[in-house]
Amino acid sequence: MTTGGLKMIAGMLEQLPPSERKIAAYILQHPHEALNQTVHQLGVATNTSSAAVIRLCKSLGLRGFGELKMRIAGDLMKSPEQGYRDIDPDESMYSIVQKLTNNSLQSLRDTADIINYEELERAVQVLLKAKNIHFFGVGASGIIAADAQQKLLRINKAATAFSDLHLVATLLANADEQDVLFAISFSGETPEVVKIVTLAKEQRILTISLTNYGVSTVSSLSDIRLHTSYQNEAPFRSAAASSRLAQLHMIDILFFCLATAQY
Known part of the structure; x- marks a missing residue:
């Protein structure tokens, strides 16, 4: 069952342009109604347009309105969440x-x-062919990068994981076209990670990012974009522990996809 439509919309809501935000807010408030509407009907119901509905689907990274409705339908069939x-x-x-x-x-x-x-799938194919994979993250994301490195070394994939900006810049300066930069930043706005991804683009090195779902600088700069779920941070940031687990989960998924491809 395909799900996640409502979470995608909630995660992107504040980053959408006005017309798309109106549609997104309407869907969150009236998911059952939106599920039974056509693109045109949804545009009329939100005083926007059919084109704005299509742009919203594109902003969410979906193939079209049909996929969005399928994901919303899956969400509505699930049990209530705490x-x-x-x-x-x-x-x-x-x-x-x-x-x-x-x-x-x-x-x-x-x-x-x-x-x-x-x-x-794109990320897996790129990593399978990569000569060297350079993981980079700072702070908590640096721990995720180190975990990714040790996992890939176990299946004979050359990988590095440095949290020092200058060391990674040196690696990229000497990298070749078969190398890959894998940038990790929950916010997608960590200054050091933005700088490294920008440098990788200048060096024509293919980039993969793992960020929180939504529009961010790191994600926008990357060739391949992977995401963890959007989460509202609580005052004591207890969700930070959960976001770390989500990042580790995505690394595990990549690891096992690579392992099974070269079993």
Whole structure:
């Protein structure tokens, strides 16, 4: 069952241009009605146009309105979700365990819902052919990069994972056309990662990014775009633990796709 349409819209809502945002807000408020409307009817219902509906689907990275409706239909058939919950002062250990477990499971499900399988396939094929794969991330994303490196080394893929901007810049300066840069940034706006992706583009090195779902600088600059689910950050950022698990999950998916392709 294909799902994730409503999550895609929620994640992109504030980044959409006005006409597309009106349509997106309408779909979030009236998903059942939108599911039974044509492109023209949805344009009329939102005082926009058929062209704006098609542009929204393109902004979401979908093939068209049919795919969006299919994903929304899948969402509406699923059981209600608890959503992400933050910790409270003096909360019991039992409650913390339950909340964080729910947040983690929800993050994995949400990420699976929004996977673009065409982009995933492109990423797998590029990594299979790559001579060297240079993973780069800073802070928590640097830990994900290191995890990715050790996984690929286990299946005999040459990989690096440095969090030092200058070291990675040196690697890219000496890279050849068979090398790949894999940039990791949850926000997609980490300055160091933006700089490295920009440098890779100047060096004509193919780039893959793993970012939070939505429009971001790192994602926009990349040749192949992979995403984890959009999440509203709570005050204590308990969702940060979940986002890390979602990033690790995507790396695991890539690893097993590579492993099975060269079993």
